[in-house]
Amino acid sequence: MAQEFWRWKEYNWRDPEESWNKAKMLTAGVDVGSVSTQAAVMADGQLCAFASMRTGSDSPDSARKAMDWALRETGLTLDRIRYVIGTGYGRVNVPFAHRTITEIACHARGANFMYGPNVRTVLDMGGQDCKAIRCDEKGKVSAFLMNDKCAAGTGRGMEVFADLLSVPLEQIGDLSYEVDQEPQPVSSTCVVFAKTEAVGLLRKGWPKNNVLAAYCSAMAHRVYTLLERLGVEGDFGITGGIAKNSGVVKRLEKELNLKALTPRYDPQIAGAVGAALFAHTLAQKEATA
Amino acid sequence: MIANYGYKDGSGEYYISMNTDKCDGCGDCVTACPAGVLEMIVNDYDEKVAAVTDAHRKKIKYSCAPCKPVQGRPVLPCIAACQPQVIQHSW
Numbered sequence: 001m002a003q004e005f006w007r008w009k010e011y012n013w014r015d016p017e018e019s020w021n022k023a024k025m026l027t028a029g030v031d032v033g034s035v036s037t038q039a040a041v042m043a044d045g046q047l048c049a050f051a052s053m054r055t056g057s058d059s060p061d062s063a064r065k066a067m068d069w070a071l072r073e074t075g076l077t078l079d080r081i082r083y084v085i086g087t088g089y090g091r092v093n094v095p096f097a098h099r100t101i102t103e104i105a106c107h108a109r110g111a112n113f114m115y116g117p118n119v120r121t122v123l124d125m126g127g128q129d130c131k132a133i134r135c136d137e138k139g140k141v142s143a144f145l146m147n148d149k150c151a152a153g154t155g156r157g158m159e160v161f162a163d164l165l166s167v168p169l170e171q172i173g174d175l176s177y178e179v180d181q182e183p184q185p186v187s188s189t190c191v192v193f194a195k196t197e198a199v200g201l202l203r204k205g206w207p208k209n210n211v212l213a214a215y216c217s218a219m220a221h222r223v224y225t226l227l228e229r230l231g232v233e234g235d236f237g238i239t240g241g242i243a244k245n246s247g248v249v250k251r252l253e254k255e256l257n258l259k260a261l262t263p264r265y266d267p268q269i270a271g272a273v274g275a276a277l278f279a280h281t282l283a284q285k286e287a288t289a
Numbered sequence: 290m291i292a293n294y295g296y297k298d299g300s301g302e303y304y305i306s307m308n309t310d311k312c313d314g315c316g317d318c319v320t321a322c323p324a325g326v327l328e329m330i331v332n333d334y335d336e337k338v339a340a341v342t343d344a345h346r347k348k349i350k351y352s353c354a355p356c357k358p359v360q361g362r363p364v365l366p367c368i369a370a371c372q373p374q375v376i377q378h379s380w
């Protein structure tokens with residue numbers, strides 16, 4: 001089979017100290033996105049296991065699989081988990097969730113956990129949409145702006161380009177800097193039109209790296225306009241899959257003239273982490289009520 | 290929370306901004322809107338506030354168009370109905 005360049009690594013992680021064994025309360029969050037699904041398990045408000053995988057055609061099944069995978073090597077079972085919250089685009093499709101919360105609130109809360117309480121502006125660059133969020137020191141949303149009308153400036157667009165140019169997704173960032181001179185950004189932000197434009201550039205004899213650079217800077221500019229509308233305040237953090245793409249992140253930093261923070265964990269799981277933290281708060285409230 | 294509902298496309302920016310901190314949850318805007326764009330929801334922080342319905346979020350340019358004639362534009366019914374001045378339109 002031909003190599004699938006768009007395919008990113010699915011993996012799971014667990015705390016080597018096995019903190020779940022001595023935890024008083026276990027909670028979980030499942031973020032069923034349009035492209036990826038993450039499950040995060042928290043022991044008394046600290047991350048102890050997570051899994052990140054692709055969302056299949058069956059959302060309830062993806063949610064279940066991600067949860068099973070996160071728990072697999074911990075020896076825990078789902079009934080040990082006190083409270084589960086579903087979030088993301090497919091949040092209504094998490095069959096074992098006690099409640100759903102929008103991904104906007106969850107990403108703000110997750111970013112607060114990953115980047116610390118000083119983070120005020122969060123940009124969630126997901127698989128199929130992009131959200132700019134402002135939050136307070138507790139991770140409560142104070143303003144948000146969502147752009148979900150089209151897939152421009154999202155992870156799906158990056159996947160399309162990885163496939164078109166036969167470049168593994170993880171290498172796009174580095175390769176996009178191997179250019180003599182920063183090229184003009186592609187003028188279309190629509191993924192389909194941008195792809196058409198990129199094919200044209202390739203036919204003109206542009207090297208791959210230049211096309212990648214042109215697309216990354218177009219994407220950075222697109223999300224910049226979103227942030228500009230909402231207003232940016234430091235500190236600034238990016239969540240979602242694109243946060244791992246230096247080609248977009250560094251160009252965005254340059255445009256904003258502001259450095260993005262370095263996350264404690266994979267920024268892609270921020271939504272699930274936020275959901276698990278909400279679950280922790282709600283379970284505590286329930287216990288004292 | 291300033292909740293911005295809407296989108297930006299080739300023709301411009303179309304956002305309805307709701308300052309939910311000011312919203313008292315009365316629901317007057319919902320009945321005032323002739324296009325059924327607004328609804329009352331319980332948000333993630335358990336507050337009852339006005340929001341733009343899912344069905345209209347991606348087409349408010351068209352949903353709101355009847356209330357926005359090119360000439361002699363009156364105050365929008367949603368804005369007129371809202372005592373605490375929660376609602377703002379960007380266009």
